[in-house]
Amino acid sequence: MSATNCKVGVLAQETLAADIRRLTVAWTDPRPEYRPRAGQFFMLRSWSAAETPVLSRPISVHDADAEAGTLTFLYQVKGEGTQKLAALRPGDTLSLTGPCGNGFDTAAAAAAGRVAVVGGGIGVAPLLLLCKELAAAGCRPELYVGFRDEPYALEAFLPYCGAISVATDSGAVGYHGLVTGILHPENFDLVLTCGPNVMMQGVYRLCAAAGVPCLASLERRMACGLGACLGCTCHTKVGPRTVCQDGPVFKAEEVFDLA
Numbered sequence: 001m002s003a004t005n006c007k008v009g010v011l012a013q014e015t016l017a018a019d020i021r022r023l024t025v026a027w028t029d030p031r032p033e034y035r036p037r038a039g040q041f042f043m044l045r046s047w048s049a050a051e052t053p054v055l056s057r058p059i060s061v062h063d064a065d066a067e068a069g070t071l072t073f074l075y076q077v078k079g080e081g082t083q084k085l086a087a088l089r090p091g092d093t094l095s096l097t098g099p100c101g102n103g104f105d106t107a108a109a110a111a112a113g114r115v116a117v118v119g120g121g122i123g124v125a126p127l128l129l130l131c132k133e134l135a136a137a138g139c140r141p142e143l144y145v146g147f148r149d150e151p152y153a154l155e156a157f158l159p160y161c162g163a164i165s166v167a168t169d170s171g172a173v174g175y176h177g178l179v180t181g182i183l184h185p186e187n188f189d190l191v192l193t194c195g196p197n198v199m200m201q202g203v204y205r206l207c208a209a210a211g212v213p214c215l216a217s218l219e220r221r222m223a224c225g226l227g228a229c230l231g232c233t234c235h236t237k238v239g240p241r242t243v244c245q246d247g248p249v250f251k252a253e254e255v256f257d258l259a
């Protein structure tokens, strides 16, 4: 894995919902090994080494446009780190380390046949570049997304997806209930998912019952993002793995249980 460390300029910071921001930065590194792939993430930091929080914050690549020279992040404002990111304005700078992690193998996924992409809440963040890469590889995925109430960031998916199905806990939009209530894995050859653990566990169980392979992108609190500190190690069925370097994308059967 190659990860670079650099300062980048903020081009835009948009508010998509009360606590959801879309941050676009200039990214012009021409080296192919640093071209971000779907499912990879960067460690972001817009504060000095003397300031808190001590650790940089991992945020997935939402979109990457090599021609425009831009990199986009979609994030939820949760605590001190993301509040500091949310204070950034066009012209400000921040530090990026990355791209980190394995990401999705979109060429192999597209070759699998019919692909469903399933997201929950801010777990939709890495799914835009995923759908874009799948579409570029000749596969138009079907997108299934669950939100608590109002969906966000979905227009950007329209050019790349065969269909978009929405579920909301409140019933405000689409199916009233969990996204697992509208997903039928038997209609697909592969399911790719990112979202809350409980949702991915449910997606995995449906896939296992239908005999359909499933890949899941995990989230863990992490410190270095580069596999050095082992702070994000998770215990998989094939032994201990770091989420930041061996993941964040894993075969679902290695990280989730059926029972």
Ligand SMILES: Cc1cc2nc3c(=O)[nH]c(=O)nc-3n(C[C@H](O)[C@H](O)[C@H](O)COP(=O)(O)OP(=O)(O)OC[C@H]3O[C@@H](n4cnc5c(N)ncnc54)[C@H](O)[C@@H]3O)c2cc1C
Residues within 6 Å of the ligand: 041, 053, 057, 058, 059, 060, 061, 074, 075, 076, 077, 078, 079, 080, 081, 082, 083, 122, 125, 126, 218, 219, 220, 221, 222, 248
């Ligand atoms: C590989 C990876 C990719 C990620 N991609 C995105 C993304 O694209 N968009 C996005 O909004 N978030 C993403 N996250 C989560 C994001 O890193 C955390 O929300 C962020 O670090 C919180 O920092 P903070 O200082 O704002 O909040 P903190 O003050 O550190 O925490 C605030 C609250 O958020 C919880 N929290 C913090 N980190 C995590 C975490 N990793 N998982 C679950 N809960 C957490 C804490 O327990 C606490 O309740 C990703 C995490 C990982 C590991």
